[in-house]
Amino acid sequence: MNDAQVRDVITTETVAVVGVDFLGISERLDVLSQVCRDRNLFLIEDSAQSFPPASSDRPLADLVVLSFGRGKPINLMGGGALLIRREIVDRSLAVLGRYPLSEVVTGLSWKLKRSVFNLLMARLPFFILEKMPFLGIGETRFRKLKTISRLELPEALLSSAIFEFGARPLIHKLYDRELQSIEVFGWKLLGKRKSESTGGDPDTPRLRYAVLAPDKELRDQALRSLNRSGIAASAFYDKTLPHIEGVEEALKEKPFPCADDFASRLMTLPCHEDVKESDISLIANIIRGIAQN
Template sequence: MIPMVDLKTQYQHLKSDIDAAVQGVLDSTHFILGPNVQTLEQELADYLGVQHAITCSSGTDALHLALRAAGIGPGDEVITPAFTFIATAEAIRYVGATPVFVDIDPHSFNIDVEQVRGAINDKTRAIMPVHLFGQPADLDTLKQLCRQHDLMLLEDCAQSFGARVGVQQTGAAGDFGCFSFFPSKNLGCYGDGGLVTTRDAAHAAMLRNLRNHGSDMRYHHDRIGYNSRLDEIQAAILRVKLPHIDDYNFSRRRVAHRYNELLAGTGVSTPFEDGLGTHVFHQYTILSDQRDVIMKALQAEQIACAIYYPIPLHRQKAFADTTAGVNLPVTDSVAARCLSLPIYPELPDASIERITQVIRGALD
């Protein structure tokens, strides 16, 4: 069987360091907001090129906390794509605001900046692009729109850790960058974990307060906050893995480009790289009118594949109260034809060749 991601192989490569880091936490008995969290936050800030990096308990919480710190709430609108995981828009609803779904670019699958331009009105408070599958969105244009209309820019970087636009990392361009450390992410821990980045010291202070029950001092609570702290064990694991992230992303790009070579001439559409930023291939996603045929052929050979995302958010029951009449033809078309293939840094060439041979055979 070829899995979508092989976490065991990566663990085996780092086993001695990870085991020692976890044992160190167990020996210290300091499990919450301890030295590993503090050091990790500085290491993440240095790597991402941001002033402040605040860890939290999940990528979803990162989005929620960022929206809270931004002061977004009832009556406000946040423009975002419908072709993403539900957490993107779910977090907008958490604060009482309304997600305004716009269409995506048919090549990058990222938010269509012209659609964003047309959706801005006097209720709009923020734009939340998603760097989907590891391809950075058009941050330069989005930043210009935010400056022009006095809007906040909140980057959903759940799938783009280590991706760059020029020399700038995703998560360093907007008012907030929101990351996930879910185990299958490019930089993943062994449970849930998240991160919010910001340039603003006041926002950073608010984020730290919110993630810890609205408290800066024990038993003193300034506001209603949350229990959203990254634990020391996860921080220790991430500290071991962080120095390897550029190598991991380089290897993901190697795998993706090998796929591109072997799928040339098959008629499937391979992932687009727009040249504006460095794609880190959290997912390798193809488009084909024969998606179901390809899926069945792969599954018959015990090769994993997945559809991200089969039902776009504007067609989900959870958002039905605000999406009547919303028409997103590119999103619908991509959702009907997309298929993600196995990708992880350690995926061997022999497996890539086997996967593409099965696809070619299915399409003959």
């Protein structure tokens, strides 16, 4: 985020700034933490798409949000975690204690649901499901949060999920190598280079590999070509928040030209364990062909 613009939109009603680790690429938490300290605000790291969170190494955020939902790094088919800075734990627990606590039971029903989910996420079944428009696979939908509750997760389940994620292949390194030649044509490989304040950890698996096309027309052309070839390329969210039904009322004050431009050019590529070197070579050849024409 542009820190100068963040400062400009802070009002007396602002309580927190949320920095999002988008697709495993860390937000500049060091910059945002300075903004928050200057204005006495909370800094929240949204690490739903990244694990471990950036604040694991440098505890800049006051709160860190993790997601354990479908399609997230630690996939427990639901729930999440809130990590709290030590200095504010006592005050925070007093608030969190107001919400009801339920236990996740990993019985036969849960295991069956998990098995069906894993089966459907395999390459061929997912490819078929994605072609059925009435299912809305990959669509971004807004649902209002009606209740908040706490979940007690079995520690062994969480530990196992973290281990499985850490054991996933580092597919993004192959993308870095094979796609670097398209950068001379104006394409950008997001998160390829790690710096102190931004980028993804090179030794941490990614959910998706992010590429920014020079314009929307080339992005859409690449998506069509890749998907015709059996590669599950995606525009990801595709829309900015004001254009998602149900959200526009909260964000109707001003346009977001940078976000609109970013969303129109973003393309993501699969990083799951079934992606082979031959797939990435095919992807690179397709994108290079489009970039050079």
